[in-house]
Amino acid sequence: xxERRFNPITGEWVMISSSRQKxxxxxxxxxxxxxxxxxxxxxxxxxxxxxxxxxxKKDAPNVENNSNVLIKDKSQGICEVVVYTEKHNSELSYMPxxxxxxxxxxxxxxxxxxxxxEFIKYVFIFENKGKEVGATLPHPHGQLYAFxxxxxxxxxxxxxxEKWYSEKNSCAICDIVKEEKEQNxxxxxxxxxxxxxxxxxxxxxxxxxxxxxRHVETIYELSNKEKKxxxxxxxxxxNKYNGLFNMPFPYMMMFFQKPFNINKTTHFFHFHVxxxxxxxxxxxxxxxxxxxxxTWAFINPIEPEQAAKQLRDVEVKLDEI
Amino acid sequence: xxxxxxYFDGEYLEFNKDxxxxxxxxxxxxxxxxxRGKVKGKLGKIDIFDDFADEDLFINNWQSWSPTKxxxxxxxxxxxxxxxxxxxxxxxxxxxxxxxxxIISDYFIAKxxxxxxxxxxxxxxxxxxxxDNKIIACLEYFEKNADEYIDIEPLIILENNEMEKLLEIxxxxxxxxNNPKFSKWNPVGWSSWYHYYEELTWQDTLKNLELSKEYxxxxxxxxxxxxxxxxxxxxxxxxxxxxxxxxKIKEYGYIPGLWLAPFSVSEISEVFLKHKDWLVKxxxxxxxxxxxxxxxxxxxxxxxxxxxxxxxxxxxLNMRNNGIHYFKTDFLFAGAIPGKRYVEVTPIxxxxxxxxxxxxxxxxxxxxxxxxxxxxxxGYVDGMRISADTAPFxxxxxxxxxxxxxxxxxxxxxxRYFMNGKWWWNDPDCLILRTEDTELNDKIIEMYSYxxxxxxxxxxxxxxxxxxxxxxxxxxxxxxxxGIPHVKGLMNDNYSFEIEAFNTNIGNVKMHVDLEKINFKxxxxxDYPQLNKNTVLREEDxxxxxxxxxxxxxx
Numbered sequence: 001x002x003e004r005r006f007n008p009i010t011g012e013w014v015m016i017s018s019s020r021q022k023x024x025x026x027x028x029x030x031x032x033x034x035x036x037x038x039x040x041x042x043x044x045x046x047x048x049x050x051x052x053x054x055x056x057k058k059d060a061p062n063v064e065n066n067s068n069v070l071i072k073d074k075s076q077g078i079c080e081v082v083v084y085t086e087k088h089n090s091e092l093s094y095m096p097x098x099x100x101x102x103x104x105x106x107x108x109x110x111x112x113x114x115x116x117x118e119f120i121k122y123v124f125i126f127e128n129k130g131k132e133v134g135a136t137l138p139h140p141h142g143q144l145y146a147f148x149x150x151x152x153x154x155x156x157x158x159x160x161x162e163k164w165y166s167e168k169n170s171c172a173i174c175d176i177v178k179e180e181k182e183q184n185x186x187x188x189x190x191x192x193x194x195x196x197x198x199x200x201x202x203x204x205x206x207x208x209x210x211x212x213x214r215h216v217e218t219i220y221e222l223s224n225k226e227k228k229x230x231x232x233x234x235x236x237x238x239n240k241y242n243g244l245f246n247m248p249f250p251y252m253m254m255f256f257q258k259p260f261n262i263n264k265t266t267h268f269f270h271f272h273v274x275x276x277x278x279x280x281x282x283x284x285x286x287x288x289x290x291x292x293x294x295t296w297a298f299i300n301p302i303e304p305e306q307a308a309k310q311l312r313d314v315e316v317k318l319d320e321i
Numbered sequence: 322x323x324x325x326x327x328y329f330d331g332e333y334l335e336f337n338k339d340x341x342x343x344x345x346x347x348x349x350x351x352x353x354x355x356x357r358g359k360v361k362g363k364l365g366k367i368d369i370f371d372d373f374a375d376e377d378l379f380i381n382n383w384q385s386w387s388p389t390k391x392x393x394x395x396x397x398x399x400x401x402x403x404x405x406x407x408x409x410x411x412x413x414x415x416x417x418x419x420x421x422x423x424i425i426s427d428y429f430i431a432k433x434x435x436x437x438x439x440x441x442x443x444x445x446x447x448x449x450x451x452x453d454n455k456i457i458a459c460l461e462y463f464e465k466n467a468d469e470y471i472d473i474e475p476l477i478i479l480e481n482n483e484m485e486k487l488l489e490i491x492x493x494x495x496x497x498x499n500n501p502k503f504s505k506w507n508p509v510g511w512s513s514w515y516h517y518y519e520e521l522t523w524q525d526t527l528k529n530l531e532l533s534k535e536y537x538x539x540x541x542x543x544x545x546x547x548x549x550x551x552x553x554x555x556x557x558x559x560x561x562x563x564x565x566x567x568x569k570i571k572e573y574g575y576i577p578g579l580w581l582a583p584f585s586v587s588e589i590s591e592v593f594l595k596h597k598d599w600l601v602k603x604x605x606x607x608x609x610x611x612x613x614x615x616x617x618x619x620x621x622x623x624x625x626x627x628x629x630x631x632x633x634x635x636x637x638l639n640m641r642n643n644g645i646h647y648f649k650t651d652f653l654f655a656g657a658i659p660g661k662r663y664v665e666v667t668p669i670x671x672x673x674x675x676x677x678x679x680x681x682x683x684x685x686x687x688x689x690x691x692x693x694x695x696x697x698x699x700g701y702v703d704g705m706r707i708s709a710d711t712a713p714f715x716x717x718x719x720x721x722x723x724x725x726x727x728x729x730x731x732x733x734x735x736x737r738y739f740m741n742g743k744w745w746w747n748d749p750d751c752l753i754l755r756t757e758d759t760e761l762n763d764k765i766i767e768m769y770s771y772x773x774x775x776x777x778x779x780x781x782x783x784x785x786x787x788x789x790x791x792x793x794x795x796x797x798x799x800x801x802x803x804g805i806p807h808v809k810g811l812m813n814d815n816y817s818f819e820i821e822a823f824n825t826n827i828g829n830v831k832m833h834v835d836l837e838k839i840n841f842k843x844x845x846x847x848d849y850p851q852l853n854k855n856t857v858l859r860e861e862d863x864x865x866x867x868x869x870x871x872x873x874x875x876x
Binding site: 113 | 350481490494496805847850854
């Protein structure tokens with residue numbers, strides 16, 4: 001079954017995709033996205049391909065609505081697997097910055113292409129790294145969901161940024177970057193054009209946000225110089241994560257950009273990245289349990305200023321990686 | 322409930338004027354306000370809003386060829402020569418006499434921190450009058466009788482410290498209100514006009530087709546030259562039939578395109594001689610001259626007359642059925658002149674009726690609008706000329722009103738940049754890239770071309786291809802396309818602008834351009850990994866795979 005169902009209590013669309021249940025766990029002897037195995041027959045540099053087990057499909061089957069209460073719709077969208085390199089034993093924190101630059105260009109091109117479909121309203125790029133966050137393959141890869149609707153947290157971000165703009169005539173993230181630079185308490189790493197920080201309002205212990213300093217709405221508006229620095233920042237943050245407790249650090253990396261094909265202005269949306277991790281200490285998990293899952297109200301057991309200092313203090317030597 | 326002596330029903334503020342009743346409501350948006358409303362009665366010119374003017378304003382005139390520019394309000398005059406007024410008639414304005422005696426700006430107007438703009442023009446002609454230090458938003462209904470309430474054209478008021486950004490936001494709201502569906506294809510091609518003008522022959526066409534192979538055009542368009550007369554839209558004796566024209570162009574892999582002026586009828590055309598009842602009339606019931614051109618009086622087709630409608634539809638069906646799939650529709654303002662029609666509608670309603678007939682006849686084929694009223698054309702055209710005619714000369718000291726001149730054409734390409742990709746594809750008018758039979762020097766040729774490319778405009782070249790052509794400029798202009806451009810400096814005193822485009826085909830590019838000094842500087846982004854993309858369909862499960870790898874620039 002492939003369809004989405006509407007929850008009138010919360011206004012959420014839930015994607016029902018029974019094929020995802022057939023996804024393999026970790027393959028025993030071979031990686032399906034290594035060159036010459038299951039998905040990618042020959043050598044490659046970078047590749048993005050439609051997921052074999054999608055939650056959204058371009059040619060999703062039509063669904064019939066038989067109720068005015070229990071409403072459903074077809075799951076028309078696109079889910080892609082984004083493979084960063086053909087090297088199985090790599091990850092963002094080891095990859096040459098040049099390869100990450102190429103990856104950024106691929107993400108940008110994917111965003112541009114997918115947003116050209118009228119039915120796509122949101123292009124969400126993300127990476128789940130580590131078995132603690134459900135990643136099934138160690139081969140460096142991420143995913144991309146091109147949604148036919150605006151997911152609730154995206155909707156919330158748009159509304160909040162819009163309200164801020166309405167009241168202050170400025171972009172909230174531009175204002176945050178300015179204020180964070182002035183306070184200089186939570187900055188983890190910074191280049192001329194990109195800043196990474198533990199946000200003042202961090203929900204997770206080692207949450208890190210990456211903001212371009214210039215107001216851009218999408219990844220494809222970054223200049224080449226900004227992309228170079230963005231690549232550097234992604235590598236530094238993932239490297240600091242690994243160094244934090246001297247362990248492969250699980251994380252979720254999520255890209256937020258403006259929506260597409262909606263009849264509404266969203267020029268106040270500022271492209272940004274959120275890293276979150278379930279780790280709250282060495283071998284300690286911050287569980288997202290009843291309060292967080294049920295109410296979306298988070299309790300962070302670590303002061304963001306403290307987390308920022310810990311991450312800032314992890315030494316990263318770019319030339320040695 | 323009464324507020325300031327006006328009735329407020331909880332949603333609308335209602336008040337009565339001499340001949341009409343109006344209800345207005347204000348909607349708050351993040352960037353300002355939208356005023357919506359309804360009106361009924363005997364409708365002439367209606368003022369709906371005013372605000373203080375600045376000394377400097379950014380104004381816009383009603384159709385493709387008209388200027389959009391910054392003016393100094395004090396002592397501003399349009400400066401239109403008398404002989405031109407006699408021939409231009411409604412090409413100057415739907416109310417030419419009004420234009421002459423007032424400072425007006427059609428559809429939108431801006432000062433350095435505010436933009437005021439109407440979102441639609443479906444029934445009325447919306448414009449702004451500048452009088453006594455005020456900007457007054459007006460709607461001209463041409464004496465329409467509305468027994469029931471009809472929606473007014475909504476007005477948006479935007480405030481911020483960057484006028485150019487506000488114009489981009491204005492364009493967004495106009496897009497949302499009109500929801501135009503236009504082609505995703507932003508054309509590249511050839512047009513005959515700026516070398517051959519009315520003298521193009523079929524032999525010239527064949528010669529240029531043969532020479533065009535190295536340009537990789539997508540469309541090949543014959544301009545004014547092929548037709549029997551203005552109004553008689555069939556090929557003249559020296560040209561073959563539409564099918565032969567289309568097939569010959571298709572042989573070279575191009576989309577066949579033709580120019581026509583579908584709402585224009587010349588005084589010696591068969592349509593005029595046989596069907597005067599199909600034309601817009603004056604108060605005495607006589608056909609009304611819309612403008613004078615080709616040394617002839619030109620009349621306007623009445624798009625509300627059933628037979629004229631059938632005729633209009635058949636013109637396009639005939640061309641399309643014979644293989645023409647790109648239509649440069651020119652002098653479109655003729656469809657919107659005031660006058661008596663078969664059905665009592667405003668000129669704007671008549672224009673909408675005419676454009677709808679054309680769009681329905683040609684389906685999803687490409688329509689380029691030209692000489693067209695700006696707002697009423699949204700949703701009907703895929704591309705739109707947004708400048709006066711270009712020319713093989715560049716004259717900064719000439720009069721600035723609808724004359725061919727590469728200088729003012731290029732100015733408007735920049736000042737109307739914000740419409741591109743939202744309402745249609747902007748047509749900056751053709752690139753003239755030859756170095757013979759032209760007064761344009763290399764610097765002007767490059768400046769015009771690179772601005773057009775960087776603003777991601779349509780690119781149509783217009784040269785006799787057997788001349789010496791600056792081919793590298795053509796290909797460089799194409800490389801500059803594909804980006805998201807922003808312009809700064811629209812309120813500068815001199816015509817110097819800064820254009821920044823993100824994500825062009827060669828990355829981010831900045832261009833400083835000074836139209837007065839004929840000078841420009843391009844700044845390119847840092848080198849970056851350029852990727853080739855190869856998309857493969859895996860047939861076993863119908864999945865797409867997109868392979869990216871570094872482009873081998875030395876290959």
